[in-house]
Amino acid sequence: MQIESLFKSAGLHIRDAQLEMIQAIKKSLDGGQKLVVEAPTATGKSFAYILGALWANQSSLKGDKAQKNKKNIVISTATVALQEQLFFQDLPFIQKLLSENGEQKFTYMLAKGRSRYLCLRKLYHLEEKDDVVLKEAKDLENQFNKKWDGDFDNLEQPLNRELSKAIYNNSSACSFSRCEYYQDCPFFVARQGLRKTDIIVTNHSLLLSHLDLGDGAILPKFDQSIYIIDECHHLPDRALSAFSASATLFGSQSWINDVDKLLNALPVALVDRNRRQDWQAICKKLVQDLTQMQQYIDALYQTQEKEEGVWRIKSLDSQVQLLSVEIKKGAALYANQCDRLKSELEKFIEKSQIHSHESLEKQFTQLGFLLERAQNLQMLWALISNVQSTPPIAKWVSLHGEKNISTQQHELANLNHQDYEVHASPIEAASLLKQMFWDNVVNGVILCSATVRALGKFDRFLNATGLRNQADTLLLNSPLLYHHSTLQIADMKFLPNNQKDHIQETIKLFNEQYLQGFEKGVLVLFTSIYAMEAVYQGLLPSIKRITQVQGDRSKQMMISLHKKRIDSLKPSVIFGVDSFCEGVDLPGDYLARLIIHKLPFSVPTNPIDKTRAEWLLSMNRKPFIDMSLPQSSLKLTQMVGRLVRTETDIGEVIILDKRLKTKFYGKSLLENLPPFKII
Ligand code: SF4
Structure with a gap:
């Protein structure tokens, strides 16, 4: 070539x-x-x-x-x-x-998740819906018979939400090659296309x-x-996030028991006495274990130290650990039963002479949902019961909304009216x-x-x-001429840790200097929504009028309004947080002044980062040096990277954080930024 x-x-x-x-x-x-x-x-x-x-x-x-x-x-x-x-x-x-x-x-082709495609079987066996939905389903069928490929993104009109929920493609409700529509199934046709x-x-x-x-x-x-x-x-x-799991305690019990209704609706040939008894035994044990777990957690949650409503499980007592293993085993048995029954039901539908399979199709889909949930439950409790893993698994419990919990369930278990959501995640993806x-x-x-x-x-x-x-x-070397642009560390009186005074000082600088009378595009990047809102509230009305704050409208709309204003030679300012630090392309006059309110140090706030920090400490390593500083360096590079987008761009970066000059790490953060002219 x-x-x-x-x-x-x-x-x-x-x-x-x-x-x-x-x-x-x-x-x-x-x-x-x-x-x-x-x-x-x-x-x-x-x-x-x-x-x-x-x-x-x-x-x-x-x-x-x-x-x-x-x-x-x-x-x-x-x-x-x-x-x-x-x-x-x-x-x-x-x-x-x-x-x-x-x-x-x-x-070339786009590979999308299954849920972006139509499931033909669900469409053709749609349960009774209201007239509007049925009419839309009929239209969809016609479109599919003419030229639509079954990819929801290729529809001209957005789909009715109720209908899309009823007909989306998912693996748990799919009978794969045994499905009578397999040859025409939009997802499998697309997947075949991928191979070629x-x-x-x-x-x-x-x-x-x-x-x-x-x-x-x-x-x-x-x-x-x-x-x-x-x-x-x-x-x-x-x-x-792909390898983490979470589930509620009472919420889980309610779907576990759903199997009873399902078994009653299935043909006797599929659900004999033995099978029913096996299922009942599995469900009973699983519900008992989850109820007992709820009691432990209920008692522990009241006494443990919480971080913003979240109780991080730092060690598992032996009873909870044994119970976690039992729940994991129970969920595996439940998943196994679902899987077996699903294949038998599939064969039954195939062989039977019944013309309308609608109610059986419904049970088939329901079995698929139960299987998915049981597998998630198994994965969650496998992670929770794992106490050997190095590095450790992050495990935490949060409160879940009361609305879904039936009073009766609580009364039966003699508990208060609160459900708990249990979460677990590996802290490193490397292995x-x-x-x-x-x-x-x-x-x-x-x-x-x-x-x-x-x-x-x-x-x-x-x-x-x-x-x-x-x-x-x-x-690779950058083709951009960073040295034509400047980077200035503002001479601030206050450090960002003195949040109130630092915000007031920022407001003053914005009103009197940085946002006053500047005719080109300005982007101000904050590290917290609180600081962004507080600074905005303190702006002069004349500056507020030219400033858009993240959340006012969609990111795309904010950018297009900003460009429109600059094209009409009007000043325009954007205040943004995280999502404006990456993937925002504002070349030329669209962005001539980039202001960074504070160095992007992420204090470990979520349970995964906190568990990781503790693990580093346990090995005599310093989380600030090993985690926060490199993260901050990368983030700061992304932030300043918004300014110079083309070989002709010239502008200025202003950082309102004097720690770059006063702290030991300031020099190395600066040295690893693109080579702006530092003033
Ligand atoms: S193969 Fe699966 S996804 Fe496709 S139509 Fe049949 S059941 Fe639906």
């Missing part, structure tokens, strides 16, 4: 860093290696990895063999915005470019579900795939990713992002993902 001439033919200039990235990706994939790339803003990283992967995928063999050796390139992103950019802009552009230059054509597609665009959550379900479950198999993980800095956190992903990769993985390093090193990312000693790293 003649990369440089390809760019030339489209009148594009290839940047050195971009070419370096393409070559490195080709080399790494050729060797089936893993490579982590930090590709700063404006490198053109998506073009680079698409071209690099296509190039590596082009076999030197010709004809049939080449086709046979071709792999599926799976590109996973963290955000919908990037997925859409790839699917609607970058891939069509590159496809056209290659075909105009006589290169091999390629196909050169480039599959997906998201981290779907990729992680695929890894969890087993090789080939959703996406092509490991030996058939090349992986590109963009926005890879989100992967560890996404993995943690899970290693075991489920990295160890199985055959044809190479490229992980990239504009910000991977923390404090100038890849270490934090490599440790968090389990890629230490497994992956090469590549740092």
